[in-house]
Structures are given as C-alpha cells and as structure tokens.
Amino acid sequence: MHKPQIPNLPIPAPLVGSDAGSFTEYTVTQRMPDIARRVIIENKFPTEINQSLEKLAAELPSGYLQPLVNDTGADFSDWEKYLEPYKNQRWVDIPWFVAETYFYRLILNITNYFKPGEWQGVDPFELQKTQGLETSIDSIISLCTQLQQWLNESQQENQPSKSSLIALLYFALWGNRVDLSLWSAFEDDRSRFNIQTQLNNILVDDTFAVTKLLTKSQDNCIDLVVDNAGFELICDLCLVDFLLGSGFANQVYLHLKPHPTFVSDAMIKDVHYTKDFLLQSGNIQVQALGQRLTENLASGKLVLTEDYFWTSPLPFWEIPKTLKNELAKSNLIIVKGDANYRRLLGDRYWDFTTKFADIVSYLPVPMVALRTLKSEVAAGLKSEVIVELATIDPHWLTNGQWGVIQLVD
Ligand SMILES: O=P(O)(O)OC[C@H]1O[C@](O)(CO)[C@@H](O)[C@@H]1O
Secondary structure, eight states, rough: OOOOSSSSOOOOBBBBBTTSSSSSHHIIIIIIHHHHHHHHHHOOOOOOOOHHHHHHHHHHHOOOOOOOOOOOTTTTTHHHHHGGGTTTTTTTGGGGHHHHHHHHEEEEEEEESSSSTTTTTOOOOHHHHHHHHTTTTHHHHHHHHHHHHHHOOOOOOHHHHHHHHHHHHHHHHHHOOOOOOTTTTTTTTOOOOOOOTTTGGEEEEOOOHHHHTTTTSSSSSSEEEOOOOOOOOOOOOHHHHHHHHTSSSSSSEEEBBSSSSSBBBBBBHHHHHHHHHTSSOOHHHHHHHHHHHHHHHHHHHEEEOOOGGGGGSSGGGGGOOHHHHTTTTEEEEHHHHHHHHHHTTTTTTTOOSSSHHHOOOOOOSOEEEEEEEEOOOSSSOOOHHHHHHHHHTTTTTTTSEEEEEEEOO
C-alpha cells in the first residue's frame, strides 16, 4: 500500500513560547534559562564562556535569536538553513521545537564543543548524566535481577515470553519519567516505580499488539530511537537484551544523538559509559547485563548509530531519505520519549482525539511510541479520558505521571 510522505491531515500550527500561560511559555522563559545557568554552575568553563551562557539565559524570555557562528560543527550549514525563516525573531515567537533544539545547539557553540581546543568534545551535561546513573543503582539491581529471571524462563520454555516483553516495555515507558531536563539528577530518584500500580496511568496501551507483531517473524530487526541516558537507558538496554536473548529479535539498532542535547539525551559515548558502569557495578546480575551488552556489540547483534536528524528541528516526516531507507529495513521502530514524540507530531496543536495513525502515516514500517507526557501535545486519546484527566490531574499533560504506548502498524 502506498504510504503518504506527510501526515494524512491538514497540519495545525506549531506550539510557540508566546502562548500565554502554557508549559511551552514556562519552558522558554524559565526552564531553558535555568538549564543554561546550570551549565555554568556544573562546569569549569572560563569567564567569557560563562558570560555568553548568562547572556543567552537572559535573552530567552523576551530577546531575539542569536545567529550561529561557524564552529566547524558538521551540521553548521544545515542550521543556517533551518534558521533562515526565523532571523530577527524572538525566542518566544518561533516554533518551540526549533527554539529548544537550537538552544541546545547554541550551548555547544558557546562552550566550544566543536572547536578544536581545550573544550572540544566536553559534554556540558556530563555531571547530570553520571549522577543520574549513580542515584538509581538500587532500581538497576532489581531490574537486572528480574531480567535474568525472565531470560531464564524464556530459555527453559524454549520460547520468548510475551508477558516478560510487556513488562519490559512498561519499564522502558516509565524509565522515560527520569528526565534530567525537567528534574535534576540532584533533586530526587524518580527511578522507583511499580509497573503494576502504574497500569492505570497508561492512557493508550498497545503492548499486546506489539508482542503479536514480533511473534510473526523469527528474525526481527528492531530499531530503537533512544531518548535519555541514565536510568531510562538502562531500561532500554534491558529491553534490548531481552529482545536479543529471548529470540524476539536477532538484531537491534540503537539510534543515538550525535551531540549533547536536551540535557540527558544519550549519545554513543553514553552507551559505552553505561556498559562500563554495569561491568564495574560489583553486582553479579548487573555485571552480567554489561557482559551480554559487550558481546552483542562485538558480534554486531547490537549496533550503535547516530544521525544529525535526531538533533535537528525537523519534524519526523522530514526525515532524510538515507535514514528513512535504513529504517525501512526494520520490522519495528521503537520511538522513546517526549521530545521524539513531539517530533513525530511535528510539535503541533493536533486535537488530542486525532487518530495517531492518521498523523504518523509517513513511516515505511510499524512504529511504536513509548512516551510519558511532558508537553502539551497528544493524539489518539479518547474524549472521555481527556475530560476525566482534566478533573483528576490538572497537570496531566506535563507532569510525567501519564504514559502512552501507541503502535502504528
Ligand atoms: O526526555 P524526553 O522524554 O524527550 O523529554 C524532554 C522533553 O520534555 C520537556 O522537558 C518537556 O516537553 C521538553 O522540554 C522536552 O521536549
């Protein structure tokens, strides 16, 4: 069947920071300045860099976009094109997704991330990322212990267990609550949750359909579009380990960010750091996961890949052809997290009851989104659910307490 290259429907307006009283406004005018200032506090950059970061923080609420100075980043000329329509505009007036992705790119520009020299390659969010892993060690141990049991059961029964896969999909979903752009790793440990008691907080749950899809074929290739490093990445790696170890998949591609962004988003180096953290943990089950991860990477069953599309301001339907062709070989694309979900929806004001598949009609193969809600975009919800949520939890759209697992087959 011919699949359209853009959503099947008229495309609504994008979210913008000037929407008075919105979470978007709060993000552009308060959260983003706070994040820029946190970079100053958590690093040892020289005064000129810190002054530029402070200038950026101060400009966000009502100031104008600064141009990107050529910093030799591989995506520099792409950014010149992306920014062309927004020259001389205020941060709060341009589409939020552009503002946010550019904000993170600008932090790297200011901190000389790409420029040869002392600060080249220094991840300004490193401290948050490592802290995020260390504070969740107890949850990591219990998840790895449980994972080992599920793998043993699958091996004893000689067939992959659907219920264990479903449980791991839930972990991958709720792991997404641990997002350091919203809740600092120094504030609390959000990795403690019970997947049974959280069931009522899943607004759309297509997990069963996912298991059915993955039992159709014996040699699935799965592509996972990764979100945060830290505990969320551990949950994702447990899911991947189970997919490969139980026979649901024989190859998995992890799609990672090519540079630091959204504070905690994972890069290839973060996967390696996490693997070493697991290997050195001192706990047998945790080390075993690290060991299997090492083997899967060495054998090519697990492949780490990065692309500048994932840090661009482009909606998902403008995915470059080469990347789309790579994804077209997949049996299932798993898309993690809130920012990736916003990309799927082009970060636009869809009516929340719009059929998810009518928007995400442009992908060549099945895709499942695992997302906890942290922004005012949604689709595929029932109107009665929306009415109920508005009364029981006024902040349901943004507090990360609610989740969706939505499959487009
Ligand atoms: O890590 P995630 O799930 O993509 O969440 C990050 C997103 O959440 C927010 O913090 C709120 O939407 C955004 O600023 C960003 O899109």
